[in-house]
Amino acid sequence: MDALNNDAIDRKPLHSEVAERLRSLIVQGELAPGDRLNERVLAERFNISRTPLREAIKILALEGLVRLLPNRGAEVTQLTRSNVEDMFQVVGALEALAGELACQRASDDDIAEIRRLHNEMWARFEAGDRAEYFTLNQRIHAKIVDCAGNAELSAIYRNLAQRLHRARYMANFSKDRWSHAMQEHEEILDAIASRDSARLNSILKSHLQNKFDAIKNWLDESGDGRSAANNGAAVDAEQDRKTAYS
């Protein structure tokens, strides 16, 4: 059985390795929204040829992290307010489905795992470690979605979460909001542990709404001259992405 062979050297194809690196650069903000991706520069930086780099860029384009400009390369997509709002709406619908299914299908081990992550996150919260808190937070939500036992759902959710991560990471919300979020997470854990899907869904929904409210302000603030000028283009870009391959 392949699955049991843990000693296997994972020779990931270069293009996926590169895609990962690029993703980090974008999510962590080193490549900012609007930045052009110069193939020569990036290829030299990663010490690879342009061929796998270009393949990676195509992948990121479909993931929605970059936008392809025919004959002019690619640039990092803007996170507009309406864009983020759209994504949150979809995430909401997906989490609702996930909550429903997870309450039916989660095993006791799954719940134990969520509890473990939750406690770990609590520790990070008390230590004031925002970065680790964020990571664990994402992992908990992802784990709940995975409990739904729907691979498609998990894949789509992960992609959206990743793209939203860019926004969430930047919106370093208040201590007050933070502790409120922790409280909500207590309730989430409670609801799924008792497999109360109605309650879980209602909490997930308001949790998400609060999350959005927290970053909404930040998105509005950043609507200065430069960004505003680019917003129109970003919307067009979104459109392009939608229609480019359809």
Next chain:
Amino acid sequence: MDALNNDAIDRKPLHSEVAERLRSLIVQGELAPGDRLNERVLAERFNISRTPLREAIKILALEGLVRLLPNRGAEVTQLTRSNVEDMFQVVGALEALAGELACQRASDDDIAEIRRLHNEMWARFEAGDRAEYFTLNQRIHAKIVDCAGNAELSAIYRNLAQRLHRARYMANFSKDRWSHAMQEHEEILDAIASRDSARLNSILKSHLQNKFDAIKNWLDESGDGRSAANNGAAVDAEQDRKTAYS
């Protein structure tokens, strides 16, 4: 304004052109599930080099139509029953969200457009033209989703619909089911025209359920030796796709 410039020559990049061609081949079944994509053969067929072809294949991989086999190229993904069931579940959640929003946001022109498509579809139904009926059916559903005014939602929905199209197309259901589907569509039109989101959602839900029931049988039937043997691999493939770039 760029949006008003309708005279622009659209020079689609080659890789997206190729992606389109490949998509057709897969959706229409010329490239069947499990078939390997030989780069040399396809490049010769399209009369292009392997480079843009490879880029196109990466795109299709992320869309879920093909599966990348490291160092061994790519193959057309299997449509397993559980796979399709997962997709239907997600589509259900998305359509629910779309129905809600569409009832709020659809303009009168939108509704008129849906009605137009509906009538056109009716004509195709009466003419017994399955292929055109299918196309219009898809366009109606897509239009409803677009009325929600959420670009992310539309993009995700389109991708799932496309992948499911492979299954639906093959499951040429009974005349009985067909006319029942038409009836459901009458109700859908009615509900959205009167902006009754509760009713719309309930109809969309049962409509989708019926669709799934119709193709479920076909998926079960095709679970013969060859397919069964490949199913295990297909499940692994799905897993790969999920984790490959995460």
Next chain:
DNA sequence: AGTCTGCATCTTGTATGCAATATTAAATAT
């Protein structure tokens, strides 16, 4: 002064070539 045209330069798009890996067939040993 301002705009337009043509040239130089840079960037992306595509094709080709070479190296590494997988697949097949043949040959040898059991």
Next chain:
DNA sequence: ATATTTAATATTGCATACAAGATGCAGACT
């Protein structure tokens, strides 16, 4: 005859080279 190893072949992965398009600037013209 079957299994195992080895060699031949085919295919993918990556790099490089060349072509086509975009960008920026200088000079001509109004």
